[in-house]
Amino acid sequence: MAKLTIEDLDVKGKKVLMRVDFNVPLKEENGEVEVANDNRIVAALPSIKYVLDNGGRAVVFSHLGRIKSEDDKQKLSMKPVAQRLADLLGQPVTFVPAIEGKELEDAIDGLDDGQVLVFENTRFADVVNGEEVKRESKNDPELGKYWASLGDMFINDAFGTAHRAHASNVGIASNIDQAAAGFLMEKEIKFLGGAVDNPKHPFVAIIGGAKVSDKIEIIQNLLQKADKVIVGGGMAYTFDAAKGHEIGNSLYEADKVELAKKLIEESGDKLVLPVDSIAADKFDNDADTYVAEGDIKDGYMGLDIGPKSVELFKSVLADAQTVVWNGPMGVFEMPNFAKGTLAIGEELAKVTKDNGATTIVGGGDSTAAVQQLGIADQLTHISTGGGASLEYLEGKELPGIASISDK
Incomplete structure (x- = not known):
């Protein structure tokens, strides 16, 4: 494949930004919000485990649903997704309820090799003070630049959003030295691209x-x-x-x-x-x-x-x-x-x-x-x-x- 892939990166000791597709259905059980179907989380595990097993510090993020109001933010937090990821990985996952700011920056800087952090729903950037501004969805240049500044390298494993130019994929990739395809993205390019082109x-x-x-x-x-x-x-x-x-x-x-x-x-x-x-x-x-x-x-x-x-x-x-x-x-x-x-x-x-x-x-x-x-x-x-x-x-x-x- 002509694109950089996850195995081309030396992730040891590095803060590795990982855009995944955790846009999963949620359900409420006994007053607790849980993941209803974890297929998309499972599909991203090989890339996340590769980073952790090779001594990287995984900073994992995704969108979840569509955010058009402050009410949507109450319903569509990544917290239950982070909890399910922890269960599947069999290790603690740090969840930060923010998409920018000192709390997020300090938590990322505090990661040790082999640890993983999930930050809040990237689409939260689409609504500011109740107003729909679509900073994520319209690839706001400052937001992409900021997210890129949080890590040393970028892995895009979210094929489901590859047809969209968002701050969390194109924005980061254009502001960081190394942007690579994760295993899931690599597979999609290999099979779908191969079927169409060769x-x-x-x-x-x-x-x-x-x-x-x-x-x-x-x-x-x-x-x-x-x-x-x-x-x-x-x-x-x-x-x-x-x-x-x-x-x-x-x-x-x-x-x-x-x-x-x-x-x-x-x-x-x-x-x-x-x-x-x-x-x-x-x-x-x-x-x-x-x-x-x-x-x-x-x-x-x-x-x-x-x-x-x-x-x-x-x-x-x-x-x-x-x-x-x-x-x-x-x-x-x-x-x-x-x-x-x-x-x-x-x-x-x-x-x-x-x-x-x-x-x-x-x-x-x-x-x-x-x-x-x-x-x-x-x-x-x-x-x-x-x-x-x-x-x-x-x-x-x-x-x-x-x-x-x-x-």
């Missing part, structure tokens, strides 16, 4: 979700690079409408029909669309359903790909060497319309095992599907970034990655 062929992209407008740039970018692009989910009905099919009450975007028609004409057999649907008479798991081929009857809507589409997509994936999957094939949250999405997940596990294919999954519903199937550990990489992975697949330069030092 994939093994055949390269198949699977794009699902509700709207063509959300994913159009991804589809256009991947049509230039992939051997096949499979489109499923709600967006497929915009393509069906473009082909002249009746789509009943199915979700579609009328203003994107001409664009869909153009993509169909230009891409030839590279674009693979569903050939049937599970159509329902209402948006409900217990709706009356039938398998629709071609047109969908009035009063019905497509809520999942049908059995012939599943077989078609599996045949396209059969010899794949690289697969990128983002977005569900249907209304995945309803069991009766999750079968297409789950079938894709099972096929990805199969091509990973049988072909030695590189299989990369991004997006909340796709990730939920492979976790529900219990196959997440059988795939090559589950991306931790929602918007960041989407923009990477669109071929955009992500400021959080661009700001990491070159080797």
